[in-house]
Amino acid sequence: MELLERYLRAVKFFLPRREQDDILRELSENILSQMEDQAAELGRPLNQSEQAAILKHHGHPLIVASRFRNTPVQYLIGPVVFPFYWFVLKILFWIGLGVSALNSIALLTSGEPVRQLLHGLLDFAHMALPVFGWVTFVFAVQDFFIAKFHLVDKLNQRWDPRSLPATPPPQQRVRRSQSIFGLIGGGIYVAWLLAVPYYPYLIFGPAASALRLAPEWHRFYLPVVVLAIAGLAQAAVNLARPQWTWLPAATRLACNVGALAILRAIFKTNSYVFVLVADAVRGAHYETVAQIANIAMLATLASVALGLSIAVIIEALRCLKEIWQWIRRRGNPLPSRIS
Amino acid sequence: MTPGTNNHDMFENLRLELRRGSLVLAVLAALRKEQYGYTLRKTLEEQGMAIDEGTLYPLLRRLESQGLLLSEWREEEKRNKRFYRLSADGKVILKQLLAEWQSINSSLDGMVKG
Numbered sequence: 367m368e369l370l371e372r373y374l375r376a377v378k379f380f381l382p383r384r385e386q387d388d389i390l391r392e393l394s395e396n397i398l399s400q401m402e403d404q405a406a407e408l409g410r411p412l413n414q415s416e417q418a419a420i421l422k423h424h425g426h427p428l429i430v431a432s433r434f435r436n437t438p439v440q441y442l443i444g445p446v447v448f449p450f451y452w453f454v455l456k457i458l459f460w461i462g463l464g465v466s467a468l469n470s471i472a473l474l475t476s477g478e479p480v481r482q483l484l485h486g487l488l489d490f491a492h493m494a495l496p497v498f499g500w501v502t503f504v505f506a507v508q509d510f511f512i513a514k515f516h517l518v519d520k521l522n523q524r525w526d527p528r529s530l531p532a533t534p535p536p537q538q539r540v541r542r543s544q545s546i547f548g549l550i551g552g553g554i555y556v557a558w559l560l561a562v563p564y565y566p567y568l569i570f571g572p573a574a575s576a577l578r579l580a581p582e583w584h585r586f587y588l589p590v591v592v593l594a595i596a597g598l599a600q601a602a603v604n605l606a607r608p609q610w611t612w613l614p615a616a617t618r619l620a621c622n623v624g625a626l627a628i629l630r631a632i633f634k635t636n637s638y639v640f641v642l643v644a645d646a647v648r649g650a651h652y653e654t655v656a657q658i659a660n661i662a663m664l665a666t667l668a669s670v671a672l673g674l675s676i677a678v679i680i681e682a683l684r685c686l687k688e689i690w691q692w693i694r695r696r697g698n699p700l701p702s703r704i705s
Numbered sequence: 706m707t708p709g710t711n712n713h714d715m716f717e718n719l720r721l722e723l724r725r726g727s728l729v730l731a732v733l734a735a736l737r738k739e740q741y742g743y744t745l746r747k748t749l750e751e752q753g754m755a756i757d758e759g760t761l762y763p764l765l766r767r768l769e770s771q772g773l774l775l776s777e778w779r780e781e782e783k784r785n786k787r788f789y790r791l792s793a794d795g796k797v798i799l800k801q802l803l804a805e806w807q808s809i810n811s812s813l814d815g816m817v818k819g
Contacts, residue, residue, distance in 0.1 A: 429759065
């Protein structure tokens with residue numbers, strides 16, 4: 367019975383100290399009875415494989431011991447608080463990721479992209495883990511007091527179904543006003559883009575006589591115009607097909623991804639603005655203005671990149687949701703009353 | 706995973722859940738007659754209520770700590786064994802649980818047949 371002794375020793379290790387001997391004595395008797403019973407049936411002593419089979423059927427020592435522990439189920443955050451906890455964690459995760467993405471994009475321009483990317487990931491972990499830890503701590507404390515003062519029971523007794531928020535009507539169409547505003551706003555933006563090459567004043571204002579965009583911008587001009595026209599086309603299509611609720615999110619997602627790709631290329635450009643005048647005195651003054659404009663433009667583009675990164679994540683999720691709902695509506699034209 | 710496997714797993718989970726609720730009742734009912742762990746498991750198995758050792762033995766200790774069972778170490782066939790039997794409180798609880806179970810059973814019977 368050497369195998370049984372080894373098994374009991376392994377179970378003992380995980381048992382509460384005060385009850386170890388009592389539990390093991392009883393467990394040992396029960397297993398021995400079972401082994402004797404089987405040996406009597408076979409008419410011979412059990413071999414090691416047969417003993418092992420009985421012990422295996424009893425279960426792993428860790429699991430067997432855990433079942434003898436009388437401690438109630440323990441958790442840090444209970445099922446009532448958990449959805450709020452999870453929601454906050456997810457929000458913080460995406461914000462942290464967005465900030466790190468911006469940081470990485472800005473750092474990529476300084477060279478050594480792989481090293482900078484690794485730094486970005488490490489920075490994210492350094493920033494995120496303590497935040498997650500504190501959030502967990504705060505929610506665990508909250509859960510402790512909720513349990514201690516029976517707040518859930520009190521809430522359950524006091525709540526009134528009539529205080530529940532009204533159900534909003536399901537939006538199954540893109541609003542006409544949204545499409546019209548999209549058309550007007552998009553039209554103005556496209557017109558501005560088309561006019562910029564002929565009227566630099568639209569970008570530089572009074573400094574337009576001395577400053578110009580660097581020639582590298584010409585490479586990005588056409589893609590930017592295409593993206594703007596895509597937004598305009600979406601508004602026009604949704605005016606005619608308002609039931610295509612997935613289209614705005616899909617277009618925004620595609621445009622934002624395109625814009626990020628363009629920004630990535632723009633970040634590789636060293637200078638965004640150059641000075642046009644030949645006059646030495648005025649030229650020196652405008653050189654300073656151009657340097658400030660370059661820095662301001664870099665900061666603006668970095669901010670836009672951050673906004674777009676966050677928007678891409680949000681739009682991707684919204685797009686998936688819209689497409690899923692659209693497919694469900696096609697398969698089941700009569701919406702259920704409760705969804 | 707195929708739908709068949711899914712259904713099978715689902716059935717198995719629901720079946721276990723259903724049986725888990727009846728185990729305490731079965732153990733208390735079987736311990737109207739004194740028995741030790743292993744023979745109790747065999748009795749339950751013979752009566753169609755097979756139960757894992759890993760579930761039964763801790764359950765016996767829990768019911769004893771709740772005062773529903775009494776236990777006693779006694780020698781039988783040259784070995785010391787722990788025998789369990791229903792306590793006075795256990796008898797009262799068993800009676801109440803049986804009444805509850807019969808009420809559930811008749812309600813379900815009515816629903817299934819009706």
